[in-house]
Amino acid sequence: MKAAPARTLVGMNGITSQPADPTTAGSATPDLSSLHIAVIGAGNMGGPVVRTFLDAGAAPTNVHIVNSTPASSQRAAAELGAQATPREQALSGADVVVLGVKPYQILDLLAELRAQIPADAVVISLAAGTTLEALEQALPDGQPVLRAMPNTPIAVGEGAVGLMRGTTVSDEAHARVHALFSRAGVAVDITEDQVHAFIAAAGSMPALEYALIESMIDESVRQGLARDLAATLVQQTVRGAATVLQETGVHAAIARNSATSPAGTTAEALAEFDRHGVRAGIAASMAAAEERSRAMSGD
Numbered sequence: 001m002k003a004a005p006a007r008t009l010v011g012m013n014g015i016t017s018q019p020a021d022p023t024t025a026g027s028a029t030p031d032l033s034s035l036h037i038a039v040i041g042a043g044n045m046g047g048p049v050v051r052t053f054l055d056a057g058a059a060p061t062n063v064h065i066v067n068s069t070p071a072s073s074q075r076a077a078a079e080l081g082a083q084a085t086p087r088e089q090a091l092s093g094a095d096v097v098v099l100g101v102k103p104y105q106i107l108d109l110l111a112e113l114r115a116q117i118p119a120d121a122v123v124i125s126l127a128a129g130t131t132l133e134a135l136e137q138a139l140p141d142g143q144p145v146l147r148a149m150p151n152t153p154i155a156v157g158e159g160a161v162g163l164m165r166g167t168t169v170s171d172e173a174h175a176r177v178h179a180l181f182s183r184a185g186v187a188v189d190i191t192e193d194q195v196h197a198f199i200a201a202a203g204s205m206p207a208l209e210y211a212l213i214e215s216m217i218d219e220s221v222r223q224g225l226a227r228d229l230a231a232t233l234v235q236q237t238v239r240g241a242a243t244v245l246q247e248t249g250v251h252a253a254i255a256r257n258s259a260t261s262p263a264g265t266t267a268e269a270l271a272e273f274d275r276h277g278v279r280a281g282i283a284a285s286m287a288a289a290e291e292r293s294r295a296m297s298g299d
Contacts, residue, residue: 030172030179032057038090039098040066040109042076045126046100048155049148050080055157055183064090091116096124096180103127103296110138117143122173124148128199129296131192132166144169146177149195151202154184160202162190196299200290208285213238 037058042050042065050063064085067073077084091097097117101109106127117123122144125135135145145166153159161184165174181187190198213234220230245252260266273279 030176032176032179033059033062035059035062035095035176035180036093037063037096037098038066038085038087038094039063039082039100040087040090040113041098041100041126042067042073042080042082043100045150045152046098047076047080048152048159049098049100049126049150050076050082052150052154052157052184053180054081056180058180064094066090088116091118091121094118094121096122096176099123099125099127101127103129106130107134107138110135114139119143122146122169122177124177126150128203128293129298131297132164136166136168142168144173146174147192147195148177148181149190149198149203150181150184152206154181157183157185159185160198161185161187162195162198162202163187164190164192164195196290196293196297199293200286203293204289205286208282209238 032053035058037053039046039050050065053063054060060081061083063080063082065073065077065080065082066085066087067076070084070086073084076082091113094117097113099106099109106125107130117139119140119142123135123139123146125145125147126149127147128149130147132145132147135147136143139145146169147164147166149162149164151159151161154161161181163177163181169177178187188198216234217227217230220234221227225233241255244250244255248255256270260270
């Protein structure tokens, strides 16, 4: 998979991006091929994270999958191109430990693992709602911990990851984690307070975007296009519009205005868009995701 271009995220509660290049977090690109990585829970999110790490240069022989059962571990490892390994062996000598279990499981799991995780291993939690403070308290003093909030498009190198750095994570470890996520799409450093806005803008939005794309395809079919043709046209148009903004840096409002002729079809479509309150509906959906994230975290 090709390297993702450097991009900047601005205007979201002060969040700014680290380009998808680990050299921004250190003086040299970290060597990932020798890292021993244990992934506890390679499911809906842990699986795409494994793919991302492998694309970034982690060695398949050094990425160890531990799922709830040996059979599940074997299936995931075969699908991802990694190793199915018993938990104790996977953790022994680990440089990075990824926790991909459900949020309600993570603190109980850490209580079981704390004596098995090497003292200098970087622990990466994918769990929403469990704070760095709670994670650090569940682990021995000084254990480096980060939280990572990836969205599902990281599976194809077009996603976003929000990284939250714990109190004892060194610059070297921070650079290593950025390198591991360097093929995710874009990796950004955020604070824990910003994570709720990140979830609204990136974490929950793929599902909303799929719903919007689905509705556009369905309407195209209603108007007479074959479904496969409608899907091709809509998907390419959405991709193209996003690429224009990424590659030119033009503000979305300016791009929209330049594509709108007076009294034309686009102007009429946009007027109907506003009459139906679609813009307000999208904002309300994002606000609901942010509020739910805060509730899950007890904020």
